[in-house]
Amino acid sequence: LLAIAGGLGLFSLADDLWDFGARAKLAVHVLAALAFAVSVARVEVLPLGLGAEAAIGAAAGVIGTALWLLVVMNAVNFMDGANGLAPGAQVVAFLALFLVAPVEQAAVFALAVAAFGASAGFVGWNVTGKIFQGDAGALFASFLFGGLSVLIADAGTATPWYGGFVVLPLLVDVLWTLAARARRGAPLLQAHREHLYQLYLARTGMPHAAVSLIVWGLAFLSGLIGVLVQAFAPDASLGVLVALTVLLSYGWLRGRKALNALRTDG
Numbered sequence: 237l238l239a240i241a242g243g244l245g246l247f248s249l250a251d252d253l254w255d256f257g258a259r260a261k262l263a264v265h266v267l268a269a270l271a272f273a274v275s276v277a278r279v280e281v282l283p284l285g286l287g288a289e290a291a292i293g294a295a296a297g298v299i300g301t302a303l304w305l306l307v308v309m310n311a312v313n314f315m316d317g318a319n320g321l322a323p324g325a326q327v328v329a330f331l332a333l334f335l336v337a338p339v340e341q342a343a344v345f346a347l348a349v350a351a352f353g354a355s356a357g358f359v360g361w362n363v364t365g366k367i368f369q370g371d372a373g374a375l376f377a378s379f380l381f382g383g384l385s386v387l388i389a390d391a392g393t394a395t396p397w398y399g400g401f402v403v404l405p406l407l408v409d410v411l412w413t414l415a416a417r418a419r420r421g422a423p424l425l426q427a428h429r430e431h432l433y434q435l436y437l438a439r440t441g442m443p444h445a446a447v448s449l450i451v452w453g454l455a456f457l458s459g460l461i462g463v464l465v466q467a468f469a470p471d472a473s474l475g476v477l478v479a480l481t482v483l484l485s486y487g488w489l490r491g492r493k494a495l496n497a498l499r500t501d502g
Contacts, residue, residue: 237276237383238347244268244309245376252370258425265309268379269302277301277386279396285475305382308403311410312378313371318433319444320363321451322374325406327355328455329381332402335463337384338391344384351380363445394466397473401462401480405454408484409433416492432488435495454484 247264250256280297282290292300316322330352337348355377361367369377385399400407413431414424422428429438433447458480465476 237272237380237387240268240272240276241376241379241383244379245372248370248375249372252372262425265306265375266302269305269309270298272305272379272383272386273298273301276383277390279304279386279389281396283395283397283471283474285471285473287471301386304386304399305379307407308382308399309375309378311403311406312381313374314410314413314431315406315433315451316369316374317429317431318437318447319365320359320448321433321444322406323355323359323362323369323377324448324452325403325455326377326381327352327359328452328459329402330355330384332398332459332463333381333384333388336394336398336466337388338393341387341391344387344391347380348384348388351377351384363448365444395470395473397477398462398466400477401465402455402459404458404477404480405451405484408481408488412485412488412492432491432495435492439495439498458484 244264248261251261278294278297278301280292280294282292284290312322312326315325330348334348334352337345339345358367358369358373362369381403382399385394386396388394389396389398409432417424417428417430429435433451436442436447437444461476461480462473465473469476
């Protein structure tokens with residue numbers, strides 16, 4: 237996991253300097269995700285609730301795990317556009333992983349602790365605008381999170397759905413924004429400033445720190461729900477995750493509508 241995440245971080249550092257283009261970057265992201273799913277770990281059994289499970293097999297497990305990594309990587313990278321926003325959410329995410337990391341698997345546990353500590357140490361510099369992680373940091377950290385969540389699920393100390401809870405606010409924003417762009421026929425690989433947090437910054441004049449605090453709070457509450465479900469009702473994880481996705485999606489749509497009205501009034 238560290239080798240692949242590190243290689244991805246170095247590639248992204250080079251991209252920060254020279255810009256390789258969206259298609260080339262996506263190809264490297266796909267290769268990194270597939271390399272992890274094939275050679276490190278993958279999810280092959282999905283708990284559905286009420287004791288039911290879906291055994292999806294090795295091939296589907298590779299594809300599903302790689303898609304999870306790709307979505308997480310790009311969601312964090314897309315959301316890394318306000319001081320402290322993505323790094324603060326990363327702190328919450330790594331804390332949630334640290335809480336369920338298998339102590340008996342020393343390497344996995346130590347990596348979760350180190351990732352949490354490093355993210356917590358970095359975020360104070362980022363929220364003040366003194367240091368930025370760029371693609372190099374965002375993609376390294378998000379790949380590390382995604383891979384750790386798979387390793388922890390593989391160890392059996394958390395369900396495969398656990399990782400979804402702690403990054404759900406970021407995923408909801410990214411997926412609904414991409415859906416809105418696809419509906420208009422806008423290119424999905426082109427850089428834009430249409431995420432909900434970007435619209436808040438542009439149309440309300442809110443400072444970066446205030447918008448970041450809102451996202452941190454949502455990430456914390458979503459992660460806390462994931463922790464409680466994992467501790468007391470892990471079999472209900474998928475159902476609770478779906479319900480929370482619907483709730484956050486409703487909030488996103490209401491927020492987007494309010495911001496569109498604000499633009500019209502202006």
